[in-house]
Amino acid sequence: MRIPPIYRVLPIVVLALLTLVAVLAPVKGVTQEWIPLMSGMDTGFLSDNRAVSILLGAGIIGAVLFSLYFLLRRSSALKFPVVSVIFLLIVSSIPSFVHFKTVYILLLLLIWTHFCLTEKQIFTAFMLLSVASLFYAPSIWLVPFSLVFIPFSGAPDSLKSFVKAIAGFLLPHIYMLVFRWMKFDDAGIYLLKFYESIIDVHFMERQLVLPALFMAVYLIYLVSRSAMFVMRSSASKLVQGVLKMQILSLVTLLPLYLCFDSAASPLLPIIAYPSAVLIAFYFSNFSNTKRGEAELVLLLLAIIINCVSHYI
Numbered sequence: 258m259r260i261p262p263i264y265r266v267l268p269i270v271v272l273a274l275l276t277l278v279a280v281l282a283p284v285k286g287v288t289q290e291w292i293p294l295m296s297g298m299d300t301g302f303l304s305d306n307r308a309v310s311i312l313l314g315a316g317i318i319g320a321v322l323f324s325l326y327f328l329l330r331r332s333s334a335l336k337f338p339v340v341s342v343i344f345l346l347i348v349s350s351i352p353s354f355v356h357f358k359t360v361y362i363l364l365l366l367l368i369w370t371h372f373c374l375t376e377k378q379i380f381t382a383f384m385l386l387s388v389a390s391l392f393y394a395p396s397i398w399l400v401p402f403s404l405v406f407i408p409f410s411g412a413p414d415s416l417k418s419f420v421k422a423i424a425g426f427l428l429p430h431i432y433m434l435v436f437r438w439m440k441f442d443d444a445g446i447y448l449l450k451f452y453e454s455i456i457d458v459h460f461m462e463r464q465l466v467l468p469a470l471f472m473a474v475y476l477i478y479l480v481s482r483s484a485m486f487v488m489r490s491s492a493s494k495l496v497q498g499v500l501k502m503q504i505l506s507l508v509t510l511l512p513l514y515l516c517f518d519s520a521a522s523p524l525l526p527i528i529a530y531p532s533a534v535l536i537a538f539y540f541s542n543f544s545n546t547k548r549g550e551a552e553l554v555l556l557l558l559a560i561i562i563n564c565v566s567h568y569i
Contacts (some may be wrong), residue, residue, distance in 0.1 A: 345531035383425035468566035483539035
């Protein structure tokens with residue numbers, strides 16, 4: 258789809274304005290979150306200071322975009338600039354999206370997990386996913402669901418790959434338990450706290466106000482249209498593999514989002530990543546220009562309204 262210049266500039270302008278709003282937003286610390294890797298240590302420095310919070314948040318977001326480039330670089334059909342802008346727009350609906358959040362580390366490691374799966378590096382992929390659970394404990398639930406990616410990745414020996422996946426998952430946690438036992442002698446207490454964190458479900462805890470509901474419904478519509486467009490497209494095998502991985506990723510991430518998303522720890526960024534890849538492919542290749550322009554404008558309106566609603 259050839260988008261007129263005004264529709265290419267408009268998302269950049271909206272993103273710039275929402276970024277300014279996010280920079281000026283009040284700092285919300287992550288000290289109330291339990292970070293397994295830093296259990297027992299002072300984590301106030303991570304986000305209690307505005308400058309530190311913004312530097313950390315912007316730095317990790319930059320690393321996420323760099324990782325997305327590596328995942329998408331091998332195909333011109335997956336346009337990295339379009340994916341990055343749509344990803345940042347969806348995330349910018351969180352008023353303080355440039356501030357540090359532990360979920361950004363989960364997102365960064367999730368992208369590299371997908372990259373390793375496309376390279377058939379099963380052990381490394383599940384080790385990275387395991388490391389992610391040391392920053393955000395509930396993400397450990399992604400491990401059993403992610404086993405479905407192994408046959409999809411094209412690994413020649415599924416049984417051997419499953420063994421590699423389990424070994425990769427166990428390694429960081431074994432090291433962590435040994436460290437807790439040797440340094441603090443509290444491996445049992447650590448395991449109990451970890452268990453409490455992963456079963457602390459708050460299913461759809463947030464109040465469904467109209468702006469958030471409108472954005473959620475429209476995003477579901479746009480992602481669904483994009484997924485159907487992907488399934489009907491005649492893209493190369495490599496592009497189809499990456500896109501279908503994003504569809505599977507959304508399916509595995511949605512239960513985590515519904516069960517653990519909260520105002521203190523928003524999980525929208527992990528949903529935004531696969532959604533942005535699918536939507537970007539749809540906008541870049543859909544032939545009905547007028548419909549595409551209207552859908553893009555509606556997406557921008559939904560994001561702006563949802564962001565502004567936090568201040569009204």
